[in-house]
Amino acid sequence: MIVFLIKRLANAALVMLVVALMAFMIFRFVGDPIQLMVNEQTSQAERDALRERLGLNESVVMQYLRFVGNAVQGDFGISYRNQQEVMSLIAERFPATIELVLMATIISLVVGVPLGVITAIHRRKWYSEALQFVSIIGVSLPSFVIGILLILVFSVMLNIAPAFGRGDVVSIGWWTTGLLTPSGRAALILPSIALSFYQITLVMRLVRAEMLEVLRSDFIKFARARGVPAWRVHYSHALRNCLMPVVTMTAMNIGSLIAFALITETVFQWPGMGLLFIQAVTFVDIPVMAAYLCIVSFIFVALNTLVDITYALIDPRLRNSKA
Amino acid sequence: MTSMPMLDVRDLRVEFPGRHGSVTALDGVSLTIAAGEILGVVGESGAGKSMTGLAVQGLLEPPGHIAGGEVWLDGRRIDTLSEREMQHVRGREIGAIFQDPLTSLNPLFSVGRQLIETIRLHLPLGRAEARQRAIALLAEVGIPGPEERVDHYPHQFSGGMRQRVVIALALAARPKLIIADEPTTALDVSIQAQITSLLRKLCKEHGTAVMLVTHDMGVIAETADRVAVMYAGRLVEIGPVADVIARPSHPYTRGLMGSIPTLGARVPRLQQIDGSMPRLDAIPKGCAFNPRCPHVMPRCQTERPELRPSGSGLSACWLNTQAQERAA
Ligand SMILES: Nc1ncnc2c1ncn2[C@@H]1O[C@H](COP(=O)(O)OP(=O)(O)OP(=O)(O)O)[C@@H](O)[C@H]1O
Ligand code: SF4
Ligand SMILES: [Mg+2]
Numbered sequence: 001m002i003v004f005l006i007k008r009l010a011n012a013a014l015v016m017l018v019v020a021l022m023a024f025m026i027f028r029f030v031g032d033p034i035q036l037m038v039n040e041q042t043s044q045a046e047r048d049a050l051r052e053r054l055g056l057n058e059s060v061v062m063q064y065l066r067f068v069g070n071a072v073q074g075d076f077g078i079s080y081r082n083q084q085e086v087m088s089l090i091a092e093r094f095p096a097t098i099e100l101v102l103m104a105t106i107i108s109l110v111v112g113v114p115l116g117v118i119t120a121i122h123r124r125k126w127y128s129e130a131l132q133f134v135s136i137i138g139v140s141l142p143s144f145v146i147g148i149l150l151i152l153v154f155s156v157m158l159n160i161a162p163a164f165g166r167g168d169v170v171s172i173g174w175w176t177t178g179l180l181t182p183s184g185r186a187a188l189i190l191p192s193i194a195l196s197f198y199q200i201t202l203v204m205r206l207v208r209a210e211m212l213e214v215l216r217s218d219f220i221k222f223a224r225a226r227g228v229p230a231w232r233v234h235y236s237h238a239l240r241n242c243l244m245p246v247v248t249m250t251a252m253n254i255g256s257l258i259a260f261a262l263i264t265e266t267v268f269q270w271p272g273m274g275l276l277f278i279q280a281v282t283f284v285d286i287p288v289m290a291a292y293l294c295i296v297s298f299i300f301v302a303l304n305t306l307v308d309i310t311y312a313l314i315d316p317r318l319r320n321s322k323a
Numbered sequence: 324m325t326s327m328p329m330l331d332v333r334d335l336r337v338e339f340p341g342r343h344g345s346v347t348a349l350d351g352v353s354l355t356i357a358a359g360e361i362l363g364v365v366g367e368s369g370a371g372k373s374m375t376g377l378a379v380q381g382l383l384e385p386p387g388h389i390a391g392g393e394v395w396l397d398g399r400r401i402d403t404l405s406e407r408e409m410q411h412v413r414g415r416e417i418g419a420i421f422q423d424p425l426t427s428l429n430p431l432f433s434v435g436r437q438l439i440e441t442i443r444l445h446l447p448l449g450r451a452e453a454r455q456r457a458i459a460l461l462a463e464v465g466i467p468g469p470e471e472r473v474d475h476y477p478h479q480f481s482g483g484m485r486q487r488v489v490i491a492l493a494l495a496a497r498p499k500l501i502i503a504d505e506p507t508t509a510l511d512v513s514i515q516a517q518i519t520s521l522l523r524k525l526c527k528e529h530g531t532a533v534m535l536v537t538h539d540m541g542v543i544a545e546t547a548d549r550v551a552v553m554y555a556g557r558l559v560e561i562g563p564v565a566d567v568i569a570r571p572s573h574p575y576t577r578g579l580m581g582s583i584p585t586l587g588a589r590v591p592r593l594q595q596i597d598g599s600m601p602r603l604d605a606i607p608k609g610c611a612f613n614p615r616c617p618h619v620m621p622r623c624q625t626e627r628p629e630l631r632p633s634g635s636g637l638s639a640c641w642l643n644t645q646a647q648e649r650a651a
Contacts, residue, residue: 218427219429219430221421225414225421226414226444226493227410227411227412228441228444229444237432240429241429
């Protein structure tokens with residue numbers, strides 16, 4: 001188990017180093033950082049001083065190591081655009097994205113799990129076939145289309161939910177939350193639905209597949225033979241046996257949701273990390289882009305590692321063979 | 324039989340509609356089991372033994388359904404009940420025992436929880452009383468230390484112990500009938516006899532009728548009172564176990580008995596009889612056994628023989644009818 005753990009963590013660290021290398025290369029070689037940071041009036045002497053100060057005269061390897069060292073301490077340098085520290089910019093945006101992603105996750109579970117159960121139990125009924133069909137559409141519709149449709153219907157036509165921004169937020173320490181104000185909660189509705197759409201279909205399909213599998217098992221037939229009512233067989237006995245993979249997938253998906261949030265945040269002008277990244281791209285704000293890449297990758301890798309370790313804890317057969 | 328039977332299956336027919344027409348899985352199955360009686364059901368794999376039990380419990384998998392005949396339990400017709408009504412028959416009036424105790428129990432719930440669930444579904448007991456009853460049931464099926472064991476999970480029990488738990492679950496509401504589908508097939512040979520004798524003892528004590536499906540003629544010989552022999556979805560012979568084993572009347576039963584070298588042996592296939600059982604969609608006209616029967620007559624290929632009295636039991640064979648006609 002220890003060996004497995006070490007292997008898994010080493011694996012994660014390696015992935016992060018590669019990601020950091022990519023971030024560093026963007027940082028270092030997409031345009032000349034000095035060129036991007038100074039204006040016309042800056043003298044050559046000043047430019048050289050800046051080059052010296054940023055350590056751009058050292059060898060590339062040294063620069064990379066320093067980049068990694070700083071990144072580990074949460075230092076991604078200064079934003080080119082507004083001269084703020086990148087890390088504090090991200091910290092400001094982080095809560096918005098996390099709240100959006102968690103809300104979308106909750107919606108995808110609350111809607112997706114029952115739909116999966118129902119389509120598995122009544123798999124021959126017309127509405128199950130219809131849901132299966134709709135879920136294919138859900139998977140293939142780009143999330144910005146869904147976002148725009150939602151805005152069109154609920155903000156423009158019905159005017160029942162705000163279409164952009166985060167509403168009023170309350171600060172708790174460095175964290176800001178929109179969950180405690182009515183306008184904050186209202187603002188969360190459409191973007192989280194738009195973001196959860198794809199996830200709902202994934203959860204539904206997974207639960208459906210797992211349920212079909214479990215419903216074939218003997219203990220389900222035996223429960224029916226004991227006179228356990230159908231709803232209880234399905235929701236207590238069968239569903240419980242499907243939850244493990246659902247929990248796993250949900251954890252993994254939080255990572256991809258954070259990445260997907262980029263599009264949704266743009267559509268809804270949601271002041272999260274994704275929007276920050278898009279703005280960084282338009283302004284060629286390299287340090288912010290590099291930091292975003294590193295942080296999102298880190299969340300991804302951390303969640304994946306966590307899931308792998310949980311798997312191993314539950315199934316002893318996985319402990320030695322994998323990784 | 325003098326008294327009214329506990330289970331009375333009359334001319335039962337089960338069909339599975341499919342793309343190429345309907346498949347008849349059971350065709351004209353009639354049998355009775357009295358209270359406290361154990362009826363063994365034997366036959367080759369695919370003969371329809373399990374199907375008979377499932378049909379009685381109303382657990383046929385759609386699109387399979389009862390297409391004809393009647394099922395009576397303790398004087399009440401049950402094949403026409405709604406699914407909701409059947410929920411109260413299953414567990415309450417009909418207990419079930421499945422083949423594989425390793426997979427019959429929900430791995431995520433303690434055995435106590437599953438017992439209490441069953442008890443409270445069918446009997447008006449509170450949580451604490453139900454728990455007491457669960458412990459008593461575990462003791463009754465011979466599980467040592469039932470007070471602690473009640474909180475254990477299925478994986479903490481051995482195969483034999485798990486089958487005892489399954490029996491406790493089947494008996495939880497004191498049903499009138501128990502359908503045991505190969506209850507010992509998945510167990511160690513050394514444990515099989517314990518389980519069947521436990522089943523026999525409990526059913527005799529409580530006057531429960533039992534349908535005991537098995538491949539094992541040894542189990543039938545030791546446990547059953549009467550035995551029913553099935554072939555291709557039909558009943559070919561039924562009678563007192565000693566007579567059927569010693570003097571089988573139907574040629575198929577004779578082949579079946581002849582192929583058992585010793586007690587305790589399983590019968591995957593009949594060595595004595597050439598060929599194999601027909602597929603359900605290709606059952607020959609007349610007697611279903613005629614392509615394999617050593618005594619086949621022209622009549623066997625056109626007319627289906629009915630179950631007729633033969634010795635102390637019933638048998639569906641033209642030889643039997645012929646003998647009676649000759650005697651008359
Ligand atoms: N869903 C189905 N559709 C069509 N035919 C089916 C279906 N399920 C079972 N059958 C058929 O019904 C027949 C009876 O099966 P059953 O399970 O009762 O056999 P069995 O006598 O219990 O055999 P075994 O000893 O292998 O348990 C088999 O021939 C099987 O092919
Ligand atoms: S009816 Fe004919 S074919 Fe069938 S078992 Fe009797 S003798 Fe054989
Ligand atoms: Mg069977």
